[in-house]
Structure formats: C-alpha cells, structure tokens
Amino acid sequence: MKASLRQSMAWLHTWSGLLLGWLLVAIFITGTSAYFRDEISFWMAPELHHSVASEAAPRLAWEQLNATAPDARDWLIALPHERHPAVELRWRPDTPDAQENRRRRGERAELDATTGELLEPRASRGGGFLYRFHFELYGVPRIWARWLVCVATMFMLVAIVSGVITHKKIFKDFFTVRPGKGQRSWLDAHNATAVLALPFHFMITYSGLLIFMVMLMPWGMNVAYEDGWRGFFNEVFPREEQAANAGAPAPLVDDIQPLVARTEAAFGQPARYIEVEWPNRDNALIRITTAKEAAITDRRRGGNPSLSFEGTSGRLLKTDPGVGADDGFAARTYNLFVNLHLARFADPATRWLFFLFGVVGSAMACTGMLLWVSKRTQQLRGKTPGFNLRLVNGLNMASITGLLAAMAVYFAANRLLPAALETRESWEIRAFLLAWLATLIHALWRPHRRGWLEQLAALAALWLAVPVINLATTDSHLFSAIAWRHGALAAFDLVCLGMAAGAGYAFWRVAGHKPARKPARAARARRAAAGESS
Amino acid sequence: MSKLSLRQLAASPRLGVASRTLVAVFGGYALAAVTTAALALWLPVERADAVITGTLLSFLIYTVAVLFAFSTRSALRAWVGILAPTLVGAALVWLGGPA
Structure with missing residues (x-):
C-alpha cells in the first residue's frame, strides 16, 4: 500500500466498520436497552405493579417459602427495592440425583411485598431477552453467537482506533456541523457522535472483550495455572462451597426479621438478599446481604457485605465486609472493567448517562453505515x-x-x-x-x-x-x-x-x-x- | 467490493489485501496470544497480576497488529513485522518463565 498512513487507516475504518456494522448496530441498540433491563422487565410484568415495598417483606417471604418449599436445597429471597418493588423468591428443590441437582434451574415466585399474596406475572423474558441478544443473539448456538459478537467487537475496536487516526482535525471537526448537505452532514454527525462519547465507546468495546477473556484469550491463564482459568478465578476470587449434603431435619428460626434488622444495623444499608442453604436442616446457613456504596473496583457478584447466621438458632457465624479489603491488583482491575461495562455501580442519574452514551454510540454506528451509502450515492451523480x-x-x-x-x-x-x-x-x-x-x-x-x-x-x-x-x-x-x-x-x-x-x-x-x-x-x-x- | 473501493486501495492489488487480512486476523491473534502467555510467565509480579496484565494488553496488541498490517508499505513487511515478535514471544513461552 503506497498510500499514507491516514489513507490506509481510512480504508481500514471504512471496511472494518461496514463488514459487521449491521451486527454492531444491533449490539449497540439492544445493549443500550440493557442498562434498563430490570426496569423493562418490571414494565413487562404489570401484575407486579401494585406491590409496594414494605418492612414486612422478609417475614412474608419466610412464611411463603416455609409453606411451599420447606425442604429445598436452597432459598434465595430478593427483597423489594426501587427497581423491583415485589419480593422475588427462588429455590432449588433437592433431588437424590447429584447430576440432576446441578442441572436444575430451580423455581421462582413473586410476592406482593405488602400483603404477601402470590402474584402471577405473565410469562415473559422481559428486558433479559434484549440483554441476552446483545451478546448471544437468539436461536444460534450460544458459543457461536458469542464468538460472532466478539469478532464484531474486535472489528469495532479496530474501527475506533483507525477512525481516530484518520481524523487529523478531530476536535475541529467535532464543532463542524453542516446540516442538510447529504454526505457532509452524515460525516459531521458520525464525527460528532464518535468524538462526543469516545471514552465511552472505547471503554464499552474493550471491556466487552475483557468480559469474554476466558473464551477469547485464555493463554495467559493456561500457561500460568495448572487448571487454566478455573485456577486463576479460584485464586483471585476465592469462594466458599455450599455444604454438600443436607443435615438432619431441624426447623429454621421462626422469625427472620431480627436477623435482617441486625444486618442492616451492622452495615447501615438496607438488606437486599436473604440466602438460605439447606433450609430446615441442622446444618442450615442463613446469609443476609446488604447493598453497599462501593468503589467501582470493589463490586462483583456476591461481593456485598453480609452477615451469616446459623439457621436453627440465629447465632451469628461470620461477618463479611464484602470484597475490597483483601483484593489484589488483578481482582480490582478485572472488577473495574466488568463493572464499567455493566454499570453495576450506577445510581439512577449515572444509569441515564450511560444510557445516553449508549444512544450516542448507536447513533455513531448508524450514521457510519448511512455515510457509506450517502457517499457512494453522491458519487453516482x-x-x-x-x-x-x-x-x-x-x-x-x-x-x-x-x-x-x-x-x-x-x-x-x-x-x-x-x-x-x-x-x-x-x-x-x-x-x-x-x-x-x-x-x-x-x-x-x-x-x-x-x-x-x-x-x-x-x-x-x-x-x-x-x-x-x-x-x-x-x-x-x-x-x-x-x-x-x-x-x-x-x-x-x-x-x-x-x-x-x-x-x-x-x-x-x-x-x-x-x-x-x-x-x-x-x-x-x-x-x-x-x-x-x- | 465495488470498483470504487478498489481504487481507494491506492493501487494495491486484491491479493495484497487478502494477504494483509490473513496476517492481521490470524497473525495478530497469534502475537496477542503469545505475548499474553509470555507476560503471564515472565512479569516479575504475583502470578494473578501478571496474568491480568498480559490479558489486558492482549486486545490492545491485537488492535495495533491489525492497524500495522494495513499500514506497512508492502504486505511482506506486515508478515515479517508480526511473525518475528510472535516467534520471540513463543520462544519465551517455551522457556517457561524465570526458574
């Protein structure tokens, strides 16, 4: 290629952008909706709309689960909060077959948080469908879809960097708007949307790849650990395993409210989840987790502060301040990118900001595609x-x-x-x-x-x-x-x-x-x- | 590809583009993979930190390799420029880190 660097980058930008551009548009649009996945799911379940969060929710959930699934393997109670004002119950029944147990996805129910009445929301995948679509599409074998989406994401990263190199006057161009002039206008719109949220575009693309690093780039983990990524994650994010077997029958504490109150007092935050392992057995374990104002590098699944209690007596067994304190560089860095991508830390205002960035990113992808057509249409004369x-x-x-x-x-x-x-x-x-x-x-x-x-x-x-x-x-x-x-x-x-x-x-x-x-x-x-x- | 785009290739023949694409996609990945593995083994920090550092860099290395493959004066330079450091990285992985 005899062309200058800028010309070859412009060529690369055009073609890497076009080839998987349609997929990228779809990923951007559905991914943007995923910032409000919970809100969309809630809107799509109008049967839950009358539930109002209440203090009585833990007690109502406790009674309901003791009645419907007293001898399950485990329970999970998601207490009502702003984004989901009903009580969500999940439990996994215990079967003698260990294989079957691992496979089983478990049961779900929703409770009115004030009356304790069982709600029956219409069957819907809700916002989860759009969320899943943005990284595994639909109806395609999951592994193929994920690879395809990741290849598109890699193209995106190449398009972003080559696009930046292409523009000699990137910030001057940013303030240039020539509306109603066909190709020029689309170019201006493409530049503006790209530059406006460039850090976001880069972050969302790069972190998207990192989330799938086990699939895409396992080689560092494979050479450094005997058992590859499993070894890496066990070392970086150690987890405690659930006791393998049910103990002898023994009733759980009657009243969960005092344990909830104690947890909330300990961390100064409302309780969010109540987990019970082996309910109504003598080795029952109750773990109550609160929400937490965490640093962006702290949070990961199950990383919020919690108290653990003995299930039969309510005796405090363990105080876990949540992750953060002992996490090393690797864990914090990994958390940083995953949390940024998922906006897990976001309060409503930040969530809206990320949503708007997502809209701008979608507009960038769309205007790029439209520019391609506009330019070539103009050249047809x-x-x-x-x-x-x-x-x-x-x-x-x-x-x-x-x-x-x-x-x-x-x-x-x-x-x-x-x-x-x-x-x-x-x-x-x-x-x-x-x-x-x-x-x-x-x-x-x-x-x-x-x-x-x-x-x-x-x-x-x-x-x-x-x-x-x-x-x-x-x-x-x-x-x-x-x-x-x-x-x-x-x-x-x-x-x-x-x-x-x-x-x-x-x-x-x-x-x-x-x-x-x-x-x-x-x-x-x-x-x-x-x-x-x- | 329309005639238009080929002209934009600045007289670069189709074969050159195919060759560069090949080395960008597969050579770039190989370079990123061996660099990640070599860093995981050789960086003088905790094992997990070396792994995450290598993995963080891998996607940037891949990106730079792709850009490089399409910006060299000839396709041959792209092949040499990507495969040579890949071999160095592979040798480092084969040595297996500081004893």
Missing part, C-alpha cells in the same frame, strides 16, 4: 445505484429502523398476547423476530428514500402505539404511573413517546429533503430511487 449499494442501503434500513420497530412490537406483544397462552414468552420473541423479518423483506424490496419514509412512519406509529396500548390494557399506564410517582414505569412510556417523536422528526426531515441543485426531472426521479437523503 444521478446514475442508477448498483446491486451492492441497494443491498447495503436495504440492510441499513432493516438494522436501524427495522430493529427499533421490532422492539416496539415486542413491547406491544407483551400487552396484547393473552396471559394464558402456552409458551407465551416465546410468542413475544416470535413477534419481535417476525416484525424484524418483515422490515428486512420490505427494506430489500424498497431500498430507497420512499422505503425509508415508510419504515420511519411505521416506526413512529408503533412506538406511539405502545403507551396507548398500555393505557388500554393496564391500570398502571402513564397517568397512574405519574400519579403513583413511579419513575421507572412513567419513564418507560415517556421514552416510547420520545422514540415516536424522534422517528416522526426523522420522517419529516427525510420527506422535506430537497437535493441541493435542481437536476432534470428524470435525474431527480432516479436520485430519489437511490435513497439520496438516506
């Missing part, structure tokens, strides 16, 4: 676009407006499908996939400006429909959510309205777009067919 250009334009449409439309359909299906439907959660996902397929067929059939207008119109209508359907089918719609001061529920409907408004605005801009020069009528018709303004 009115000639009919070839197959490649039409294909890319169509795939862009399906991956941007198509995916967003399918997400609206997923939420609408949650409200419209009958609660008693067999395999209901799969039907929600099928609705999502069918809607996406429909937009793909439409996009490949009409890969031009009018196609975009049609999809944008559909997009606006679908997102507007979600809060309207919610109003018609539940009593926890926008108006009551505002009246109850339930921020998450209200925000969901407001974001839907915002999406509808955004799609409507885009429709208006594309519909009103006039080519800069006045070409001959026939040429203009051809240009329109090329989807110039897209």
Whole structure:
C-alpha cells in the first residue's frame, strides 16, 4: 500500500466498520436497552405493579417459602427495592440425583411485598431477552453467537482506533456541523457522535472483550495455572462451597426479621438478599446481604457485605465486609472493567448517562453505515445505484429502523398476547423476530428514500402505539404511573413517546429533503430511487 | 467490493489485501496470544497480576497488529513485522518463565 498512513487507516475504518456494522448496530441498540433491563422487565410484568415495598417483606417471604418449599436445597429471597418493588423468591428443590441437582434451574415466585399474596406475572423474558441478544443473539448456538459478537467487537475496536487516526482535525471537526448537505452532514454527525462519547465507546468495546477473556484469550491463564482459568478465578476470587449434603431435619428460626434488622444495623444499608442453604436442616446457613456504596473496583457478584447466621438458632457465624479489603491488583482491575461495562455501580442519574452514551454510540454506528451509502450515492451523480449499494442501503434500513420497530412490537406483544397462552414468552420473541423479518423483506424490496419514509412512519406509529396500548390494557399506564410517582414505569412510556417523536422528526426531515441543485426531472426521479437523503 | 473501493486501495492489488487480512486476523491473534502467555510467565509480579496484565494488553496488541498490517508499505513487511515478535514471544513461552 503506497498510500499514507491516514489513507490506509481510512480504508481500514471504512471496511472494518461496514463488514459487521449491521451486527454492531444491533449490539449497540439492544445493549443500550440493557442498562434498563430490570426496569423493562418490571414494565413487562404489570401484575407486579401494585406491590409496594414494605418492612414486612422478609417475614412474608419466610412464611411463603416455609409453606411451599420447606425442604429445598436452597432459598434465595430478593427483597423489594426501587427497581423491583415485589419480593422475588427462588429455590432449588433437592433431588437424590447429584447430576440432576446441578442441572436444575430451580423455581421462582413473586410476592406482593405488602400483603404477601402470590402474584402471577405473565410469562415473559422481559428486558433479559434484549440483554441476552446483545451478546448471544437468539436461536444460534450460544458459543457461536458469542464468538460472532466478539469478532464484531474486535472489528469495532479496530474501527475506533483507525477512525481516530484518520481524523487529523478531530476536535475541529467535532464543532463542524453542516446540516442538510447529504454526505457532509452524515460525516459531521458520525464525527460528532464518535468524538462526543469516545471514552465511552472505547471503554464499552474493550471491556466487552475483557468480559469474554476466558473464551477469547485464555493463554495467559493456561500457561500460568495448572487448571487454566478455573485456577486463576479460584485464586483471585476465592469462594466458599455450599455444604454438600443436607443435615438432619431441624426447623429454621421462626422469625427472620431480627436477623435482617441486625444486618442492616451492622452495615447501615438496607438488606437486599436473604440466602438460605439447606433450609430446615441442622446444618442450615442463613446469609443476609446488604447493598453497599462501593468503589467501582470493589463490586462483583456476591461481593456485598453480609452477615451469616446459623439457621436453627440465629447465632451469628461470620461477618463479611464484602470484597475490597483483601483484593489484589488483578481482582480490582478485572472488577473495574466488568463493572464499567455493566454499570453495576450506577445510581439512577449515572444509569441515564450511560444510557445516553449508549444512544450516542448507536447513533455513531448508524450514521457510519448511512455515510457509506450517502457517499457512494453522491458519487453516482444521478446514475442508477448498483446491486451492492441497494443491498447495503436495504440492510441499513432493516438494522436501524427495522430493529427499533421490532422492539416496539415486542413491547406491544407483551400487552396484547393473552396471559394464558402456552409458551407465551416465546410468542413475544416470535413477534419481535417476525416484525424484524418483515422490515428486512420490505427494506430489500424498497431500498430507497420512499422505503425509508415508510419504515420511519411505521416506526413512529408503533412506538406511539405502545403507551396507548398500555393505557388500554393496564391500570398502571402513564397517568397512574405519574400519579403513583413511579419513575421507572412513567419513564418507560415517556421514552416510547420520545422514540415516536424522534422517528416522526426523522420522517419529516427525510420527506422535506430537497437535493441541493435542481437536476432534470428524470435525474431527480432516479436520485430519489437511490435513497439520496438516506 | 465495488470498483470504487478498489481504487481507494491506492493501487494495491486484491491479493495484497487478502494477504494483509490473513496476517492481521490470524497473525495478530497469534502475537496477542503469545505475548499474553509470555507476560503471564515472565512479569516479575504475583502470578494473578501478571496474568491480568498480559490479558489486558492482549486486545490492545491485537488492535495495533491489525492497524500495522494495513499500514506497512508492502504486505511482506506486515508478515515479517508480526511473525518475528510472535516467534520471540513463543520462544519465551517455551522457556517457561524465570526458574
């Protein structure tokens, strides 16, 4: 390559960005939604909306589990909190077969936190579906999907770095905006969204790779430890194993409330989880975990401060201040990147900030794809676009407006499908996939400006429909959510309205777009067919 | 690939691009893998810290290797520039760290 460094980097940026760009758009959009995974799941379970967090929750959960699963292997009680005001119960039944025990995923139930009444939320994968989609897609063998997503992520990292090198005047370009000028405008938008949140883009891409380091880059662990990554993680994050066998039958303490109160007093934070190993056996163990204001390098799963009690007597066995104190460099560094990616530390304001960065990142990926088409359309100077250009334009449409439309359909299906439907959660996902397929067929059939207008119109209508359907089918719609001061529920409907408004605005801009020069009528018709303004 | 993009390759033939892609994807990964392993063995810090440092660097090394593969004057330089340090790293791994 005789070209200068900048030219070769521009080439690399263009092609590494395009090749897996559609997948990256989908990863960015669904991944952004995952910052509000819990809120989305909660919105998708309106049967839980009337539960109000209460002091009595631990006692109600205790009674319920003693009645339904007194001799389980273990219990987990997730106490109500702002993001999930119902009580979530999980337990794993004990079977004589050890293999079966390890495989079993366990049972779940939801309780009203004030009345203790068993709630029956409609079957739904909720926000978890979109979250999982962003790193393992759907319907593809998990390992293949993860590799594919990681390859795309690596492409992203290459695109980010080569994109930065490409731009000699990166900060000057950042303040350059030339709206309504086709290719130039898309370039400006791509630069602005890229530079605006560049540290975020880099962080989210790099940490995404690190999360899968066991799969992607196990070689350091493999040469340094006899048993590879297992040895590494056992050393860095030592964990205690559950006692292997049930003891003799012996009742648990009657009242869990004093133990909860003691834990909350010990750490000055509300209790979040109550775990019980071998309930109603003489080796029963109760562990109560609190939330904690932790440093970003501290937190990991199960790393919050906890007290452990003997199950039969309630005697304090162990005080665990949580991770942090003994963690070395390796653990802290690993935690840092994982926590940054998952925004595990985030309070609501930070969560919204990360969500906005995710939106900006999605916009960066989208504008990059649109720029590719716009540039090549402009270079045609009115000639009919070839197959490649039409294909890319169509795939862009399906991956941007198509995916967003399918997400609206997923939420609408949650409200419209009958609660008693067999395999209901799969039907929600099928609705999502069918809607996406429909937009793909439409996009490949009409890969031009009018196609975009049609999809944008559909997009606006679908997102507007979600809060309207919610109003018609539940009593926890926008108006009551505002009246109850339930921020998450209200925000969901407001974001839907915002999406509808955004799609409507885009429709208006594309519909009103006039080519800069006045070409001959026939040429203009051809240009329109090329989807110039897209 | 359209004609357009090929012209943008600045007269670089298709074969050159294929060759660079090959060394970028597989050579870059090999370089990242052996560097990670060598650092895990040779860094004079705690074993876990050496492992995490090597692994943190691996994705950056891979990225730089890919950029390098597409920025050298000839594809051959890309091959040599990536494979030579890979062999050095492999030798270090084979030696198995400071006794």
